[in-house]
Amino acid sequence: xxxxxxxxxxxxxxxxxxxxxxxxxxxDQGLVKGSMMLxxxxxxxxxxxxxxxxxxxxxxxxxxxxxGVASLxxxxxxxxxxxxxxxxxxxxxxxxxxxxxxxxxxxxxxxGTGRSLINVTPDGERTMCTYLGAAARLxxxxxxxxxxxxxxxxxxxxxxxxxxxxxRAFAKATxxxxxxxxxxxxxxxxxxxxxxHREALLGxxxxxxxxxxxxxxxxxxxxxxxxxDSAVRAVRGRAKMAAVTRGAQGSxxxxxxxxxxIDAYPVEKVVDxxxxxxxxxxxFLLALAQGRSLDHCGRLGSMAATEVIGHYGPRPQVSxxxxxxxxxx
Amino acid sequence: xxxxxxxxxxxxxxxxxxxxxxxxxxxDQGLVKGSMMLxxxxxxxxxxxxxxxxxxxxxxxxxxxxxGVASLxxxxxxxxxxxxxxxxxxxxxxxxxxxxxxxxxxxxxxxGTGRSLINVTPDGERTMCTYLGAAARLxxxxxxxxxxxxxxxxxxxxxxxxxxxxxRAFAKATxxxxxxxxxxxxxxxxxxxxxxHREALLGxxxxxxxxxxxxxxxxxxxxxxxxxDSAVRAVRGRAKMAAVTRGAQGSxxxxxxxxxxIDAYPVEKVVDxxxxxxxxxxxFLLALAQGRSLDHCGRLGSMAATEVIGHYGPRPQVSxxxxxxxxxx
Numbered sequence: 001x002x003x004x005x006x007x008x009x010x011x012x013x014x015x016x017x018x019x020x021x022x023x024x025x026x027x028d029q030g031l032v033k034g035s036m037m038l039x040x041x042x043x044x045x046x047x048x049x050x051x052x053x054x055x056x057x058x059x060x061x062x063x064x065x066x067x068g069v070a071s072l073x074x075x076x077x078x079x080x081x082x083x084x085x086x087x088x089x090x091x092x093x094x095x096x097x098x099x100x101x102x103x104x105x106x107x108x109x110x111x112g113t114g115r116s117l118i119n120v121t122p123d124g125e126r127t128m129c130t131y132l133g134a135a136a137r138l139x140x141x142x143x144x145x146x147x148x149x150x151x152x153x154x155x156x157x158x159x160x161x162x163x164x165x166x167x168r169a170f171a172k173a174t175x176x177x178x179x180x181x182x183x184x185x186x187x188x189x190x191x192x193x194x195x196x197h198r199e200a201l202l203g204x205x206x207x208x209x210x211x212x213x214x215x216x217x218x219x220x221x222x223x224x225x226x227x228x229d230s231a232v233r234a235v236r237g238r239a240k241m242a243a244v245t246r247g248a249q250g251s252x253x254x255x256x257x258x259x260x261x262i263d264a265y266p267v268e269k270v271v272d273x274x275x276x277x278x279x280x281x282x283x284f285l286l287a288l289a290q291g292r293s294l295d296h297c298g299r300l301g302s303m304a305a306t307e308v309i310g311h312y313g314p315r316p317q318v319s320x321x322x323x324x325x326x327x328x329x
Numbered sequence: 330x331x332x333x334x335x336x337x338x339x340x341x342x343x344x345x346x347x348x349x350x351x352x353x354x355x356x357d358q359g360l361v362k363g364s365m366m367l368x369x370x371x372x373x374x375x376x377x378x379x380x381x382x383x384x385x386x387x388x389x390x391x392x393x394x395x396x397g398v399a400s401l402x403x404x405x406x407x408x409x410x411x412x413x414x415x416x417x418x419x420x421x422x423x424x425x426x427x428x429x430x431x432x433x434x435x436x437x438x439x440x441g442t443g444r445s446l447i448n449v450t451p452d453g454e455r456t457m458c459t460y461l462g463a464a465a466r467l468x469x470x471x472x473x474x475x476x477x478x479x480x481x482x483x484x485x486x487x488x489x490x491x492x493x494x495x496x497r498a499f500a501k502a503t504x505x506x507x508x509x510x511x512x513x514x515x516x517x518x519x520x521x522x523x524x525x526h527r528e529a530l531l532g533x534x535x536x537x538x539x540x541x542x543x544x545x546x547x548x549x550x551x552x553x554x555x556x557x558d559s560a561v562r563a564v565r566g567r568a569k570m571a572a573v574t575r576g577a578q579g580s581x582x583x584x585x586x587x588x589x590x591i592d593a594y595p596v597e598k599v600v601d602x603x604x605x606x607x608x609x610x611x612x613f614l615l616a617l618a619q620g621r622s623l624d625h626c627g628r629l630g631s632m633a634a635t636e637v638i639g640h641y642g643p644r645p646q647v648s649x650x651x652x653x654x655x656x657x658x
Contacts, residue, residue, distance in 0.1 A: 053396070053423040053644065056385040067382070086415045086441065094382040112415065315382065 005101070006074040006289035007282075008151030010143065010166075010173055011062025012135040012159050013080030013104070014114040015087045016274070018312055019054040021119035026127055033121065036128040036190045038162065044131035047117050056087070057313045058094035059116055060135070061189055062157035064275045064314045068282025068304050070098040073321040074289065077101040077147050079173075083134040087113035104142040107134040124270035124309065132163075139165045140172040148176040152289040153211075155281065158189030161197040174208040183288075185211040187281060188218040195221060205238050211288075212242040213281050219244050228252075232259065243298065245280050251302060253294050262298030265306035265327075275314030279304035283320070300329050334430070335403040335618035336611075337480030339472065339495075339502055340391025341464040341488050342409030342433070343443040344416045345603070347641055348383035350448035355456055362450065365457040365519045367491065373460035376446050385416070386642045387423035388445055389464070390518060391486035393604045393643045397611025397633050399427040402650040403618065406430040406476050408502075412463040416442035433471040436463040453599035453638065461492075468494045469501040477505040481618040482540075484610065487518030490526040490533075503537040512617075514540040516610060517547040524550060534568050540617075541571040542610050548573050557581075561588065572627065574609050580631060582623050591627030594635035604643030608633035612649070629658050 026033055029047060039047065058067075066076035078095055082088035084106045091113060095102040114135035119127045138160065148154055154177040160166035177184050186201075186209045188194055194201060201222065205212060212219075212235065216228055219242070223234035228246070232254055235242045242254040253260040283300035292300075304320050311317050355362055358376060368376065387396075395405035407424055411417035413435045420442060424431040443464035448456045467489065477483055483506040489495035506513050515530075515538045517523055523530060530551065534541060541548075541564060545557055548571070552563035557575075561583050564571045571583045582589040612629035621629075633649050640646050 048422060049425075051422075052426045053387065054419075054426075055642065056419060058382065090383075090385060093377060093380075096378075097381045097383075313384070 002150070003152050004075065004150035005077045005147070005152065007066065007069050007153050007155050007285045008077040008079065008147050009062035009066050009155040009157065010079045010160065010169060011157035012060045012114060012132060013063060013082045013091050014060035014116045014130060014135055015091055016057050016059030016116050016118050016314060017048070017054045018057065018118045018120060018272070018274070019051045021121055023121055026119060026121065031119065031127050031129065033127050034125050035192060036130060039129045039131055041131060044115065044117060044129065047129055051117065051119065055312070056090070057315070058091050059275070059314045061159060061187060061278050062155060063095065064278035065155060065282045065285070066095070066100050067098050067315040068279045068320060069286050070100045071316040071320040072282060072286050072300070072304065072324060074286040077103060077151060079103045079143055079147060081105070081107055081134050081138040081142055082113040083107045083111060085112050087115065088134070101147065103144050103147050104138065107137050110134065110137065118274055120272045120274070120312070124273050126272060126274040136163045136166070138163070138169050140169045143169050143172045145176050148173050148182070149180045151182055153183045153185055153285050155185045155285060156187070158187050158193045158201065161193060161200060183210045184208055185213065185285060187277070188212065188214040188222060191217040191221045194218050198222060210240045212239045213277070214242065215245045215277060243284055243301070245277055245305070251280065251298055253298050255294055260294050260298060262295065262302055265302050267306050267309060270309050272312045273309050275308045276305045278314060279308045279316065296329065300324060303327055303329060331479070332481050333404065333479035334406045334476070334481065336395065336398050336482045336484050336614045337406040337408065337476050338391035338395050338484040338486065339408045339489065339498060340486035341389045341443060341461060342392060342411045342420050343389035343445045343459060343464055344420055345386050345388030345445050345447050345643060346377065346383045347386065347447045347449060347601070347603070348380045350450055352450055355448060355450065360448065360456050360458065362456050363454050364521060365459060368458045368460055370460060373444065373446060373458065376458055380446060380448065384641070385419070386644070387420050388603070388643045390488060390516060390607050391484060392424065393607035394484060394611045394614070395424070395429050396427050396644040397608045397649060398615050399429045400645040400649040401611060401615050401629070401633065401653060403615040406432060406480060408432045408472055408476060410434070410436055410463050410467040410471055411442040412436045412440060414441050416444065417463070430476065432473050432476050433467065436466050439463065439466065447603055449601045449603070449641070453602050455601060455603040465492045465495070467492070467498050469498045472498050472501045474505050477502050477511070478509045480511060482512045482514055482614050484514045484614060485516070487516050487522045487530065490522060490529060512539045513537055514542065514614060516606070517541065517543040517551060520546040520550045523547050527551060539569045541568045542606070543571065544574045544606060572613055572630070574606055574634070580609065580627055582627050584623055589623050589627060591624065591631055594631050596635050596638060599638050601641045602638050604637045605634045607643060608637045608645065625658065629653060632656055632658060
């Protein structure tokens with residue numbers, strides 16, 4: 001079958017509500033800096049009340065990745081669930097406006113479109129409190145087989161291991177992907193996700209996943225080891241490939257016995273790290289879909305991540321394609 | 330009566346939807362660069378479809394001014410109408426989060442919260458297409474007498490000359506303000522507003538307004554003259570005071586026979602001029618409420634305007650109070 005998409009992703013469709021915050025504010029609100037916490041409607045209302053004026057932009061981990069793929073000139077599709085409401089309109093618009101296909105039935109009469117309240121401290125760290133709303137109501141029915149079958153790579157967001165129906169949607173997607181010989185990639189998303197679902201994630205990786213994306217905290221938590229090298233040894237043989245991001249230390253790609261060490265791009269000032277991992281995945285996956293070397297994949301990922309941490313918001317603000325050309329990638 | 334507010338404003342409560350645009354895009358959409366056009370629901374949907382991914386932030390001219398007053402450390406109140414919907418929640422949150430009072434009943438079961446689709450060209454000019462929605466449904470009942478009576482200055486947004494009920498709300502507000510010996514200020518808002526309502530605006534200025542805010546295009550249109558000096562001569566005697574902004578040429582304050590010429594602050598790069606006039610009014614009005622000299626009023630206005638044109642979005646991103654201190658104001 002011809003491929004229509006370089007990457008098709010399934011993830012939480014979330015509108016980000018971004019505001020600056022002090023460390024003291026995080027303490028007052030009982031928030032762990034750098035983490036992602038799921039919150040209910042009441043807690044979301046209370047936290048939002050305490051936050052300063054914010055800006056609203058489309059976010060969601062895998063959605064950000066598809067935005068990055070599109071910005072790099074790739075063909076992306078995104079499967080996620082928003083409600084029939086204003087923020088759902090915003091989300092759908094922003095996805096379609098970048099040239100990506102947005103797939104999934106709108107939820108009516110239930111929860112509203114999901115929101116992530118993101119407090120960004122002066123060091124650029126983002127602390128996220130996410131009210132999933134409609135996003136948590138993704139079901140297998142939302143997974144359009146024609147989208148999965150037409151994608152070079154199917155990218156799954158670990159956050160969706162929380163709702164059971166979404167996990168069934170993953171199962172449907174991986175079944176379809178396998179049947180069409182597509183690559184399957186999984187992001188571990190967050191160390192708390194790994195804590196909550198370690199066994200299920202390991203089983204899923206063993207049976208379904210070709211490429212694992214993680215940061216250092218997530219990969220060490222997955223294998224319950226203390227150091228990075230042990231995690232690298234552990235991931236070998238469980239997935240064809242793993243790409244582990246390490247902040248300023250760049251990233252490490254594990255592929256069979258080979259290890260590729262990729263330097264981070266220099267960054268003038270870290271403004272907001274939201275979306276860094278998502279954009280790394282965007283660059284990596286698009287380069288992979290285009291058959292480039294793993295070093296090239298890592299470099300394109302690093303470049304995309306560097307752009308997004310230089311400004312507020314989780315998606316590229318310039319054409320990543322032009323930026324890649326400027327960097328000779 | 331003791332004053333609780335330095336400035337109370339009445340204006341369109343609008344969420345801005347901001348995206349970058351090319352000049353060709355404006356042409357394709359038949360938009361006049363730098364203008365504000367009122368559009369209906371259908372046109373809004375069509376234009377939004379054609380726009381790239383956008384960010385959503387609270388806006389509205391007088392609302393931006395109150396945000397500026399609060400950022401400068403002043404006490405602000407805002408009267409405006411949003412719907413009972415998500416964007417209405419965002420608007421109310423952002424107003425309360427800056428410490429301003431937000432007054433006005435939420436509209437239920439009718440139009441949604443108003444939106445302004447703002448296309449920003451590379452020269453920093455903003456072209457606005459506004460779907461008023463709930464904002465146009467402001468009525469005299471939304472004007473809380475205790476808010477008007479407790480404000481040093483009542484600031485009215487010229488855009489509200491379009492809906493007749495809003496004009497009646499202005500009449501209620503000015504009546505209350507006069508009875509409590511409050512100053513009344515009016516922004517002309519837009520040269521097309523002036524075109525549409527020239528006679529009504531002139532009558533209103535003659536009978537009710539102490540301070541007129543305008544830019545060069547608006548003031549020359551109001552008096553149907555070709556040059557700035559003729560407009561200055563014309564405005565004398567019609568209002569106690571006029572403050573006219575002239576972009577990079579600074580501003581001119583006309584007060585009786587006196588004219589104060591205020592220089593613009595140097596600006597590194599004009600990113601987005603949205604909110605420049607609103608922030609000028611914020612600095613000017615707060616300084617006036619605090620009994621400062623007219624030169625000081627103009628300088629504080631210029632400083633506030635300079636901050637906002639250096640970034641995307643119509644409201645200050647740093648504490649204007651700290652910025653004023655740094656500038657010795």
